Amino acid sequence: MSDGNSPRFVVARYLKDHGYNETLQAFLGETDLPNDAVDAKPGDWNLEQILQEKTLYDQNLNFEKGPDTVAAGWTTPCPTKAVDPDNSVPANALAVTVDTTSKSKRRHIAASFVNNTLDFWHGSRPYTWADLRSRGRSNVLSMTTISGYLVTGRMDGTLDFYDSDTTTHIKQVQAHSSYVNQVVSTWDADHMVVATAGWDKKISIVAPNSEVVERDQGQHESRSQQHLSLGHQTYSTTSNVQSVLFARHPDTNALYVVFTRRDSIHLHYLLLEPSTRPDTTTRYTITPSGRQSLAPQQHSTWTSFTPSHIEACPTDPTLIAVATSHTPSMKVIITRLLFPTDSGSGSIPNGPTSVAYGTKDELAIRLVVNSNAPQNDYSTPRITWRPNGSGVWVSGDDGVVRGIDASTGKVVQQLKGHEQGTKIRCLWAGKLPDEDSIEKEVLISGGFDKKLIIWETE
Secondary structure, eight states, rough: OOGGGGGHHOOOHHHHHHTHHHHHHHHHHHTTGGGGSSOOTTTOOOOHHHHHHHHHHHHHHHHHHHHTTTSSSOOSEEEEEEOOOSOOSSOOOEEEEOOOSSOSSOOEEEEEESSSEEEOOOSTTTTOEEEEEEEEEEEEEEEETTTTTTEEEEEEEEEEETTTOOOEEEEEOOSSSSSSSEEEEETTTHHHHHHHHTTSEEEEEOOOOOOSOSOOOSSOOGGGGOOOOOEEEEESSSSOOOEEEEETTTTTTOOEEEEEHHHHHHHHEEEEEOOOSSTTOEEEEEEEEEESSSSTTTTOOOOOOOEEEEEETTEEEEEEEEEEOOOEHHHHHHEOOOOSSTEEEEEEETTTEEEHHHHHHHEEEEEEEEEEEEOOTTTTEEEEETTTTEEEEOOTTTSOOOOOOOOOOTTEEEESSTTTOOOEEEEEEEEEETTSEEEEEEEEEETSSSSEEEEEOO
16 A cells, blocks of 8 residues: 555545644644645545445445355256257257246246247156147247246247246237347236347337236136236337346346347336326336446446346345356356346446445455357357356356356366257256156256257255
8 A cells, every 4th residue: 555545645635635734734734745645646545535445345245244145156966967858849949948936837938949939848858748748930039938828939030928837829019120139027916027139139028908817827828818918118228239138237127138138238118007087008118227347447438348148146136147248258247236226227327426336236246257158250159057156057059057156166067968068058947746746956958959858956
């Protein structure tokens, strides 16, 4: 620490800046400091900056000590045993999901492939094919499930709703004019909400009518027999949207869409507020509410990577994992969400106050690690959390799925079931019942080797 930042110099400058001249003269005399000790030089701290740093440091400690934070270290057992589902996989895999939200005992694994097909398997051992196959006009790139609904996003920009129990198609929405890169869903009050990331530089918000989409799935009428009314609205960005998730402010419970886009190192926040307009097509007012840097020490106009895929921790939704576009290998960032403090504010400002924001962004980052998962400029990085939040699984272009400890950043598992040198395109992690109907942790991976693998614990 330089002399200019020693406690005596900091106090002397504070007394001068606030006009305590008599106290300053007495202080200089008692400490034998020269008169020019009160002159600030570049890089010297002031008392306000030190107090602000201490506040941010305490906030970071609270993040780490929170009751819902990630588990302390990678837990075992973890999925390592490769099981092939019944029936051959028709083509290279694109997306996979499981409906864990349905109250029905019938639970399906849904996977899409490059031949425009959507296949279903029973979601319990021995993972037999459900003898169900849906063929569309274009490939399904992403899927989500919520309360018995399967929602898919296709290359032609359409969004399709299915009954996940019967796999019956219910409704289609033209959400984008180009690829639907990701689909996510959540509940807001009495209705579900779907958000999509598109390669037409847009985010779509689709909110089905709450009167016909019941949260209680014990009703006798099947979802396929219901008339599904949908409200649809969009938000435009300046580049293709890469990834999107829903997040709740921990204090206000306000609903946000957090998204990443190409050529931006930031997390961007959109506040969704219930619209006061009477028509159902605009259920929300969408307000851009701020951004958070994932590389706060990097100049804001220089982009060296894109946050390609983001996912919230299942045990702590304010903690997210980020898979980046770095080459020749993916980097993983684990960071705390920094929700905007003013719902009406725009992007984080430039100028003197931006230093404080940059420091806060830096303190929010828990880990930045090299995953050793090879990829190139045409890769599709994927990341998913283990159900207990102790680690993440990441894709790679070498046919290997890697497990990374969320507390240390170490690569602790390498699952080698896909053909060497092939792309891992999709991942899903969660729990499925075994032969005794006991929920066990599993990981499902799909690759460009025409394989869908269900990884079980030994």
